[in-house]
Every structure is written in structure tokens, then in C-alpha cells.
Amino acid sequence: MKIGFIGLGNMGGPMATNLIKAGHDVTGFDVAGVSVEGAAVASSAAQAASGADVVITMLPNGAILRDVAAEVIPAMTPGAVLLDCSTVDVDSARAVAAQAAEAGLGALDAPVSGGIGGASAGTLTFMVGGSEEAFAKTKPLFDIMGQKAVHCGPSGNGQAAKICNNMILGVTMIATCEAFALADKLGLDRQAMFDVVSTSSGYSWTMNAYCPAPGIGPQSPADNGYKPGFAADLMLKDLRLSQQAAESADADTPMGRAAMDLYAQFVEQEDGKGMDFSAMLPRFEKRGRG
Numbered sequence: 001m002k003i004g005f006i007g008l009g010n011m012g013g014p015m016a017t018n019l020i021k022a023g024h025d026v027t028g029f030d031v032a033g034v035s036v037e038g039a040a041v042a043s044s045a046a047q048a049a050s051g052a053d054v055v056i057t058m059l060p061n062g063a064i065l066r067d068v069a070a071e072v073i074p075a076m077t078p079g080a081v082l083l084d085c086s087t088v089d090v091d092s093a094r095a096v097a098a099q100a101a102e103a104g105l106g107a108l109d110a111p112v113s114g115g116i117g118g119a120s121a122g123t124l125t126f127m128v129g130g131s132e133e134a135f136a137k138t139k140p141l142f143d144i145m146g147q148k149a150v151h152c153g154p155s156g157n158g159q160a161a162k163i164c165n166n167m168i169l170g171v172t173m174i175a176t177c178e179a180f181a182l183a184d185k186l187g188l189d190r191q192a193m194f195d196v197v198s199t200s201s202g203y204s205w206t207m208n209a210y211c212p213a214p215g216i217g218p219q220s221p222a223d224n225g226y227k228p229g230f231a232a233d234l235m236l237k238d239l240r241l242s243q244q245a246a247e248s249a250d251a252d253t254p255m256g257r258a259a260m261d262l263y264a265q266f267v268e269q270e271d272g273k274g275m276d277f278s279a280m281l282p283r284f285e286k287r288g289r290g
């Protein structure tokens with residue numbers, strides 16, 4: 001396929017590389033001037049989009065997505081698909097999809113889980129909102145960039161799935177970290193704590209697969225000085241998106257709000273910026289109740 005790829009950062013770069021390796025014809029554009037080996041370099045987003053069967057965007061936020069979409073939609077060929085893989089607010093995803101539909105284009109919101117490692121290895125999970133037809137057309141691309149693509153329903157539902165998942169993730173990471181810190185203070189050995197919880201009703205992905213305690217459980221960022229992994233800053237972004245969505249949908253999400261407030265404090269007032277989101281554990285270790 002002829003693919004326009006806009007946003008060649010930490011995630012977009014390796015995703016584009018995998019598409020090129022699989023034999024697709026990729027034209028890339030990034031405002032920062034970065035490029036990817038094997039891709040043609042466009043001088044604007046519109047140029048990257050012109051004549052493409054699928055235009056993929058991997059951008060920082062919804063405001064930038066809206067700007068880029070306004071530029072590329074008029075340049076796209078009717079019948080082509082605009083495939084946004086960024087994590088953005090549900091409202092922006094739905095607004096961009098509506099604009100694309102008006103121009104006779106397919107549109108999908110397909111945020112990912114799996115991080116930079118998953119982008120490089122081609123093992124991302126895509127959560128996809130949009131039409132069956134657009135999903136079927138882009139399925140071969142999901143199969144190259146990822147190991148799984150779940151069609152979640154109409155436009156915006158991919159973003160909805162992503163922020164609900166990450167709200168659970170943020171809340172459970174905090175719960176896991178505060179429980180470890182409590183166990184420490186009660187004199188409970190961390191290995192014993194892991195052995196019990198990972199096989200009892202408190203188990204979770206954060207405990208079993210991404211244990212925040214160094215030297216316990218499988219390898220995780222805790223074993224690498226809490227270098228991300230999944231950065232606390234990105235967790236904060238996703239928790240803010242989930243609260244924004246909860247606000248507009250009138251949903252009561254007290255734990256999600258508490259998690260957002262705590263990650264905001266950690267990243268913006270303490271030393272959490274640039275750390276993995278599991279570095280909540282050393283944060284709790286240092287603190288008492290006061």
C-alpha cells in the first residue's frame with residue numbers, strides 16, 4: 001500500500017520502519033525534521049497524505065491531531081483511510097472522524113498499548129474505533145505493527161477503551177505500590193508479599209507482570225533504576241484524558257481522579273518526571289502518613 005506517515009517520534013518512527021520492512025511504500029513527515037530509513041520524505045503533512053491509500057498519524061495530543069487532520073483531509077483521495085494511532089481525547093477523535101467522513105474518507109482511531117518496545121518489535125495492541133470497512137482495509141497494517149487489533153465499535157471507542165484500561169492501570173499501580181510500602185513497615189518480606197499477592201485475590205498485571213519492587217517477580221523497570229518503560233508523565237496524560245472523558249460523559253470516577261491527582265503531584269511537584277510510573281513505590285517508601 002501507499003502510506004503517508006505523520007509523526008515519526010519514539011512510537012511512529014519504529015512503526016513506520018516495520019511497514020517499510022514489510023514492503024509498503026511509505027512517505028513520512030514530521031515537523032521536527034526527523035525521518036526514517038527507507039521512507040520518502042515529504043515537505044508537509046499534506047504532501048505525505050496526497051495519493052496515499054492510508055494516512056497514519058502518531059502525534060502528541062488531540063489539538064495537534066485536529067490541526068494535522070484539517071491539513072491532510074483535503075489532500076487525501078476519496079476512499080482512503082485516515083488512521084490515527086495517537087492517544088487523544090475521545091471528542092477530538094470523533095470530530096476528526098466526522099470531518100473525514102464528510103470528505104468521503106474512512107477514519108479510525110486506533111491508540112496502542114505496548115510502548116516503544118512494542119512499536120519496535122511489531123507487537124503493539126491496537127484498540128480500534130470506526131467502521132468495519134475501514135478496519136478490514138487496514139487490518140494487514142495492524143498485523144505488521146502489532147500482535148492484536150480489537151475492533152471496539154464506532155469512532156472514538158478505541159480511545160475510550162485505551163483510557164479506561166489505563167485508568168485501571170494507574171489505579172492498580174498505586175494500590176500495588178502503597179501495599180508494598182505498608183508491607184515494608186509491617187516487617188513483611190517483599191518476596192513473601194509477592195508470593196502471596198501474585199497468587200491471591202490481590203493479583204494484577206502491575207504485581208504479576210510489572211512488579212514495582214526491584215529484584216522481585218519478572219524483570220521490570222524497577223530492576224533498571226525505574227527508567228521507563230511507561231513513563232509517569234504518559235500515565236498522567238492518560239489519566240487526565242480519562243477524567244476529561246468522565247467529565248463530559250458525567251461518569252463518577254473517584255479512584256481515577258485520585259490517581260490523576262497523585263501522578264500530577266509526582267510528576268509536577270516531586271521527582272517523578274522522566275521516571276517509570278512504577279517509581280511510585282520508592283515515593284511511598286520515603287513517606288509517612290503526614
Ligand code: NAD
Binds near residue numbers: 008230
Ligand atoms: P513523540 O513526542 O516521541 O512523537 C511525536 C512526534 O510528532 C514528534 O516527533 C513530533 O515532532 C511530531 N509532531 C508534533 N506535531 C507535529 C505536526 N504538527 N506535524 C507532524 N509531526 C508532528 O511521542 P511518542 O512517544 O511517539 O507518542 C506518540 C503518541 O503515542 C502519543 O499520543 C502518546 O500518548 C502515544 N503513546 C505513547 C507510548 C510510549 O510509550 N511512548 C505508548 C502508548 C501510546
